[in-house]
Amino acid sequence: xxxxxxxxxxxxxxxxxxxxxxxxxxxxxxxxxxxxxxxxxxxxxxxxxxxxxxxxxxxxxxxxxxxxxxxxxxxxxxxxxxxxxxxxxxxxxxxxxxxxxxxxxxxxxxxxxxxxxxxxxxxxxxxxxxxxxxxxxxxxxxxxxxxxxxxxxxxxxxxxxxxxxxxxxxxxxxxxxxxxxxxxxxxxxxxxxxxxxxxxxxxxxxxxxxxxxxxxxxxxxxxxxxxxxxxxxxxxxxxxxxxxxxxxxxxxxxxxxxxxxxxxxxxxxxxxxxxxxxxxxxxxxxxxxxxxxxxxxxxxxxxxxxxxxxxxxxxxxxxxxxxxxxxxxxxxxxxxxxxxxxxxxxxxxxxxxxxxxxxxxxxxxxxxxxxxxxxxxxxxxxxxxxxxxxxxxxxxxxxxxxxxxxxxxxxxxxxx
Numbered sequence: 001x002x003x004x005x006x007x008x009x010x011x012x013x014x015x016x017x018x019x020x021x022x023x024x025x026x027x028x029x030x031x032x033x034x035x036x037x038x039x040x041x042x043x044x045x046x047x048x049x050x051x052x053x054x055x056x057x058x059x060x061x062x063x064x065x066x067x068x069x070x071x072x073x074x075x076x077x078x079x080x081x082x083x084x085x086x087x088x089x090x091x092x093x094x095x096x097x098x099x100x101x102x103x104x105x106x107x108x109x110x111x112x113x114x115x116x117x118x119x120x121x122x123x124x125x126x127x128x129x130x131x132x133x134x135x136x137x138x139x140x141x142x143x144x145x146x147x148x149x150x151x152x153x154x155x156x157x158x159x160x161x162x163x164x165x166x167x168x169x170x171x172x173x174x175x176x177x178x179x180x181x182x183x184x185x186x187x188x189x190x191x192x193x194x195x196x197x198x199x200x201x202x203x204x205x206x207x208x209x210x211x212x213x214x215x216x217x218x219x220x221x222x223x224x225x226x227x228x229x230x231x232x233x234x235x236x237x238x239x240x241x242x243x244x245x246x247x248x249x250x251x252x253x254x255x256x257x258x259x260x261x262x263x264x265x266x267x268x269x270x271x272x273x274x275x276x277x278x279x280x281x282x283x284x285x286x287x288x289x290x291x292x293x294x295x296x297x298x299x300x301x302x303x304x305x306x307x308x309x310x311x312x313x314x315x316x317x318x319x320x321x322x323x324x325x326x327x328x329x330x331x332x333x334x335x336x337x338x339x340x341x342x343x344x345x346x347x348x349x350x351x352x353x354x355x356x357x358x359x360x361x362x363x364x365x366x367x368x369x370x371x372x373x374x375x376x377x378x379x380x381x382x383x384x385x386x387x388x389x390x391x392x393x394x395x396x397x398x399x400x401x402x403x404x405x406x407x408x409x410x411x412x413x414x415x416x
Contacts, residue, residue: 026219026221027219027220027221028220028221028222029130029131029134029220029221029222032130032134032203032207032220033127033130033131035207035208036126036127036129036130036206036207036208037123037126037127038208039207039208039209040126040206040207040208041208042122042126043119043122043123043126046115046118046119046122047119049115049118049119050112050115050116050119052115053108053111053112053114053115054112056108056111056112057105057108057109057111057112060104060105060107060108061101061104061105061108063093063095064093064094064095066091066092066093067091067092067093067094068090068091069088069089069090069091069092070087070088070089071087071088071089071090072086072087073085073086073087073088085279085280086277086278086279086280087277087278087279088275088276088277089275089276089277090273090274090275090276091273091274091275092271092272092273092274092289093271093272093273094269094270094271095269095270095271096267096269096270097264097267097268097269097270099264099267100261100264100267103257103260103261103264104261106257107254107257107258107261110250110253110254110257111250111254113250114247114250114251117243117246117247117250118243118247120243120410121243121244121247124243124406124407124410125407126206128403128404128406128407129206130206130207131399131403131414132399132400132403133199133202133203133206134203134220134222135224135396135399135400136199136202136203136396137196137199137200137203137220138220138222138223138224139199139224139392139393139396140192140195140196140199140200141196141220142224142392143192143195143196143389143392144189144192144193144196146192146385146388146389147185147188147189147191147192147193148189149385150185150188150189150381150385151182151185151186151188151189153185153381154178154181154182154184154185154186155182155185157178157377157378158175158178158179158181158182161174161175161177161178162175162178169370174373174375177375177378178378181378224392224395224396224399225395226345226349226395226398227414228342229402229413229414230342232413233335233338233402233405233413236331236335236405236409238409239324239327239328239331239408239409239410241409241410241411242327242408242409242410243410244323244327245320245323245324245327248316248319248320248323248324249320251316251319251320252313252316252317252320254316255309255312255313255315255316255317256313258309258312258313259306259309259310259312259313261309262302262305262306262308262309262310263306263309265295265301265302265305265306266295266302267295268292268293268294268295269292269293270290270291270292270293271289271290271291271292271293272288272289272290272291273288273289273290273291274286274287274288275287275288275289327408330404330408331405331408331409334401334404334405334408335405337401337404338398338401338402338405341394341397341398341400341401342398344394344397344398345391345394345395345398348387348390348391348394349391352387352390352391353387353388353391356383356384356387356388357384359380359383359384360380360381360383360384362380363376363377363379363380363381364377364380399414402414
């Protein structure tokens with residue numbers, strides 16, 4: 001029995017490791033987004049806020065609790081409570097003017113809608129973070145690969161420099177220079193690996209894994225390649241779908257409803273009551289009453305409510321306009337940033353990268369033929385590596401500007 005239990009535990013651990021490895025080994029951007037939306041605590045909290053808003057709606061439109069009373073009167077001195085001459089049982093219900101409940105329901109419906117939009121806003125922001133983190137891992141992975149290639153080349157030419165020196169064809173300066181650059185290449189590789197570990201840790205955190213660790217074998221299926229989305233943002237000016245604007249609009253509508261409720265406070269409140277009485281052992285007495293509260297002190301309470309509600313409405317309108325202005329500026333800057341990044345990417349693709357490749361190929365042939373020195377070759381190599389790294393950085397910035405535009409307009413530009 002003990003051996004069976006041990007085998008079960010072993011299989012369970014292996015199964016768990018296999019499941020984690022499956023997550024680690026293959027992960028598309030779509031899958032990362034779905035995992036993040038499912039695991040993120042902020043999204044879960046926002047979802048519960050919707051349920052809470054629905055509860056506030058039900059309690060907000062509810063009538064006040066009815067009042068039930070039981071009264072014994074005319075009890076002779078020294079007698080028990082059962083020696084009454086008159087007994088009264090009554091039930092009363094107070095309520096506001098009916099239109100008030102309609103306004104309350106409308107107000108709480110708007111508040112519930114705000115929580116739904118807030119959830120959407122949190123999800124959009126999280127998607128932006130996931131996309132950015134995903135592409136940052138891709139960038140760091142490329143930088144590690146580039147640093148490894150650079151180290152391989154440095155190792156090769158450090159060996160060649162020593163051979164040339166030993167046969168009398170090279171100088172000691174050439175060997176020392178090759179050694180220094182070889183050490184720098186090793187250091188750059190270590191830095192790139194550490195940056196990749198940091199990017200992977202941030203990525204895992206955004207996906208909601210907490211302390212769960214993933215190693216550098218984390219394989220992202222999608223790649224950091226250029227796709228031209230210029231047509232997708234041509235003439236973009238509609239930012240009304242921005243969640244912050246929609247929330248501000250709903251807050252303005254709520255402020256307008258609260259102003260109507262404040263004005264409705266001039267209307268009377270009602271109180272209905274029904275009672276049953278018995279006097280001198282006769283139980284056939286019934287009664288009813290209707291009460292109306294008259295706002296006699298409207299110059300103070302009601303007038304103050306209306307004044308406060310009017311000011312709050314103006315404040316919410318100013319805040320809405322401010323958010324619209326701020327969003328328009330952010331969108332303009334984001335589009336400008338996108339256009340600049342697009343120009344940078346195209347410049348590298350069409351001019352700098354082809355020229356750098358040609359320079360390196362020419363320098364490699366010349367160095368092998370002994371026509372140029374190692375320092376000249378090294379300069380060509382560094383030009384190529386620097387151009388490729390700068391291109392990938394430009395490509396990362398290009399996508400980041402796209403993600404920013406998506407968040408501002410509240411819509412997807414990059415299809416999943």
